Amino acid sequence: xxxxxxxxxxxxxxxxxxxxxxxxxxxxxxxxxxxxxxxxxxxxxxxxxxxxxxxxxxxxxxxxxxxxxxxxxxxxxxxxxxxxxxxxxxxxxxxxxxxxxxxxxxxxxxxxxxxxx
Amino acid sequence: xxxxxxxxxxxxxxxxxxxxxxxxxxxxxxxxxxxxxxxxxxxxxxxxxxxxxxxxxxxxxxxxxxxxxxxxxxxxxxxxxxxxxxxxxxxxxxxxxxxxxxxxxxxxxx
Numbered sequence: 378x379x380x381x382x383x384x385x386x387x388x389x390x391x392x393x394x395x396x397x398x399x400x401x402x403x404x405x406x407x408x409x410x411x412x413x414x415x416x417x418x419x420x421x422x423x424x425x426x427x428x429x430x431x432x433x434x435x436x437x438x439x440x441x442x443x444x445x446x447x448x449x450x451x452x453x454x455x456x457x458x459x460x461x462x463x464x465x466x467x468x469x470x471x472x473x474x475x476x477x478x479x480x481x482x483x484x485x486x487x488x489x490x491x492x493x494x
Numbered sequence: 495x496x497x498x499x500x501x502x503x504x505x506x507x508x509x510x511x512x513x514x515x516x517x518x519x520x521x522x523x524x525x526x527x528x529x530x531x532x533x534x535x536x537x538x539x540x541x542x543x544x545x546x547x548x549x550x551x552x553x554x555x556x557x558x559x560x561x562x563x564x565x566x567x568x569x570x571x572x573x574x575x576x577x578x579x580x581x582x583x584x585x586x587x588x589x590x591x592x593x594x595x596x597x598x599x600x601x602x603x604x
Contacts, residue, residue: 412593414540414595421497421583421595421596421597421598422532422534422540422583422585422595422598423497423595424585424592424593424594424595427591427593433591435591435592437495437592438495471539471540477528478528478545478546478549479530479542479545479546479551480528480530480585480587480593481530481532481540481542481585482542482545482551483542484539484540484541485539486538486539487539
């Protein structure tokens with residue numbers, strides 16, 4: 378059974394840093410597309426970043442240069458390093474597994490990041 | 495990359511059908527057959543309902559169907575049931591390794 382469990386969210390001041398983790402089971406992270414998608418309170422879904430099986434990484438313009446997606450194959454875990462956080466980064470962050478045809482076929486339960494002073 | 499445009503709300507009585515539109519551009523919806531649809535109940539993670547415009551993952555009822563014409567994709571829910579009441583989001587590949595979601599539609603079962 379495919380499972381994704383995000384951790385690492387919390388309250389952080391503007392300008393601060395936070396690292397989110399997404400522990401996967403039931404499949405191999407390095408063999409799939411893995412993405413981060415966020416949802417601001419009461420708002421819609423926003424794609425944040427993807428890492429392909431080959432290791433290439435891509436980002437939404439809104440986070441480019443501030444966020445870094447990575448994975449640890451030995452731990453079968455996906456990460457999102459978030460630096461220079463802004464109030465507008467406040468959201469529930471979901472990790473999602475995917476393929477070329479189905480970029481987000483399984484989702485975790487999400488972790489809330491609140492950027493506020 | 496701008497969000498795809500969906501109507502804010504849609505509704506229907508039990509047993510009826512409801513269709514949700516998702517309008518993009520030739521750079522996303524119109525340019526690729528990589529449109530997918532997600533159902534999200536309050537406080538829950540999204541669930542994949544349709545991929546590649548019209549394909550259903552295993553376990554998704556055949557009451558859910560998808561289609562596309564030009565720059566607009568559509569999701570139809572036939573035989574509405576109470577458990578179909580949720581938010582629905584479309585998504586499309588947008589080229590250059592970017593992905594875009596729709597603005598979301600709240601479906602109410604009357």
